Amino acid sequence: EVQLVESGGGLVKPGGSLRLSCAASGFTFSSYSMNWVRQAPGKGLEWVSSISSSSNYIYYADSMKGRFTISRDNAKNSLYLQMNSLRAEDTAVYYCARLDGVWGYFDLWGRGTLVTVSS
Amino acid sequence: SYELTQPPSVSVSPGQTARITCSGDALPKQYAFWYQQKPGQAPVLMIYKDSERPSGIPERFSGSSSGTTVTLTISGVQAEDEADYYCQSADSSGTYRLFGGGTKLTVL
Numbered sequence: 001e002v003q004l005v006e007s008g009g010g011l012v013k014p015g016g017s018l019r020l021s022c023a024a025s026g027f028t029f030s031s032y033s034m035n036w037v038r039q040a041p042g043k044g045l046e047w048v049s050s051i052s053s054s055s056n057y058i059y060y061a062d063s064m065k066g067r068f069t070i071s072r073d074n075a076k077n078s079l080y081l082q083m084n085s086l087r088a089e090d091t092a093v094y095y096c097a098r099l100d101g102v103w104g105y106f107d108l109w110g111r112g113t114l115v116t117v118s119s
Numbered sequence: 120s121y122e123l124t125q126p127p128s129v130s131v132s133p134g135q136t137a138r139i140t141c142s143g144d145a146l147p148k149q150y151a152f153w154y155q156q157k158p159g160q161a162p163v164l165m166i167y168k169d170s171e172r173p174s175g176i177p178e179r180f181s182g183s184s185s186g187t188t189v190t191l192t193i194s195g196v197q198a199e200d201e202a203d204y205y206c207q208s209a210d211s212s213g214t215y216r217l218f219g220g221g222t223k224l225t226v227l
Contacts, residue, residue, distance in 0.1 A: 045154075045221065062120060095161060104149075105167050106152075110161065
């Protein structure tokens with residue numbers, strides 16, 4: 001089955017760190033650019049970061065630059081997001097999403113993992 | 120920074136036509152995509168390349184583009200269409216992805 005499964009979410013104190021993982025299956029993971037998208041409670045979707053298939057190109061939304069690090073391990077079919085210096089406003093469901101290789105839309109989504117930043 | 124602007128809410132009665140707009144300066148250069156999201160679920164792609172419909176998406180969903188505005192049209196709205204709808208595109212360089220703020224469609 002083609003799917004993405006996120007893990008690693010949880011409760012963390014402000015200023016803390018967390019590492020999210022996304023396990024891919026059912027498709028050739030190494031052929032696709034992968035992304036993280038988040039959604040704060042009751043709010044809209046926000047693109048977080050992208051990484052190209054070979055990790056050559058990495059991009060972040062401005063509010064995440066310097067605090068978040070995206071990475072991948074193609075041998076393990078896994079995507080990661082290291083989040084440091086977490087703030088209350090980082091509280092959100094974090095989705096792993098596959099980027100279509102031709103037109104630039106997200107064609108496969110995970111179910112998300114909830115990150116709560118609170119003291 | 121670049122933004123995509125959507126109306127926060129649209130309300131229609133069943134059987135009517137709903138139109139949801141999305142405006143952005145780079146839309147003449149970059150394709151737009153539309154997603155439907157229901158509570159507790161991941162987004163689902165409804166329209167790609169401004170006006171193309173993925174397989175399995177009902178024909179009542181259509182998309183169009185004119186200048187800096189793209190529009191999602193839902194003809195003959197059904198109760199099951201009540202959801203949040205998001206447009207998505209990229210900046211003019213095609214490097215950074217972004218979403219509109221989302222539009223809550225209410226079926227009266």
